Amino acid sequence: MHLLIFDIDGTLATFAGITRVAFNQTFEHLFGQPGPWGQVLPHGKTDRAILRECLDVVQINGNFDAMFSKFVDNYLRDLQQALQTASKPRLMPGVRELLERLATNNTACLALGTGNVEEAARMKLRHLNVESFFPVGGFGEFTDERSELLADAVDNAARHFQCTFPPKNTWVIGDTTYDIEGAQALGLRALAVATGGLFSSDDLRRAKPDLLFEDLSDTEHVIKSLNLSD
Ligand SMILES: [Mg+2]
Incomplete structure (x- = not known):
């Protein structure tokens, strides 16, 4: 069996600034000043790491776990609201077709590997009906490290699907060098896709992914490249 672990933002979908709006709104509400989201380059980072960096930038100290927990409660409400009022979230090219094909492929299991906290991840994907x-997946509430949330994704998938996935058949699919490095740290395979905007395909190539695509629009080619049998 193959396990395919998908990143969300920049890979499955784009939320066109909605995450930033919601994050900054929550930050301002809780800490009384605009969130410095633009100064921390959130791409590829966990929600936990992003909040920690933002608090560092504006020099707010305190019990981080307590602040993070309160932040998440408020952020989920703000994100839900931002998704309702926004018109621009969309799946990346070919994603729905690829997911539909993979769902009927009996050699592939799907999981998430995202820096979003789980409920934010699910809210975003629910909004796009995927x-x-x-x-199952690995999420951003427990760690600042991408490789750790990917390890969670592998463990949770093994439990959920009652299956041990060999590392050579376990793919991390993402749009940043962090996704690639996270996969490599665990001895997993990396499929990079240059749809995220921050990293060009040349940037991604330098991190040496096993596969690199401009986007996921060529369903047959992606399925073949992953060595999935039909
Ligand atoms: Mg991403």
């Missing part, structure tokens, strides 16, 4: 493809 949440049900992902019964």
Whole structure:
């Protein structure tokens, strides 16, 4: 069996600034000043790491776990609201077709590997009607490190699907060098896709992914490249 671990932002979908709006709104509400989201380059980072860096930038100290927990409660409400009022979230090219094909492929299991906290991840995917493809995953509430959330994704998938996935058949699919490095740290394979905007395909190539695509629009080619049998 193969396990395919998908990143969300920049890979499955774009939320066109909605995450930033919600994050900054929550930050301002809780800490009384605008969130310095633009100064921390959130791409590829966990929600936990992003909040920690933002607090460092504006020099707010305190019990981080307590602040993070309060932040998440407020952020989920702000994100839900931002998704309702926004018109621009969309899946990346070819993603729905690819997910539909993979769902009927009996050699592939799907999981999420995202820096979003789980409920934010599910809210975003529900909004685009693709949440049900992902019964399980690794998320951003427990760690600042991408490789750790990917390890969670592998463990949770093994439990959920009652299956041990060999590392050579376990793919991390993402749009940043952090996704690639996280996969490599665990001895997993990396499929990079240059749809995220921050990293060009040349940037991604330098991190030496096993596969690199401009986007996921060529479903047959992606399936073949992953060595999935039909
Ligand atoms: Mg991403």
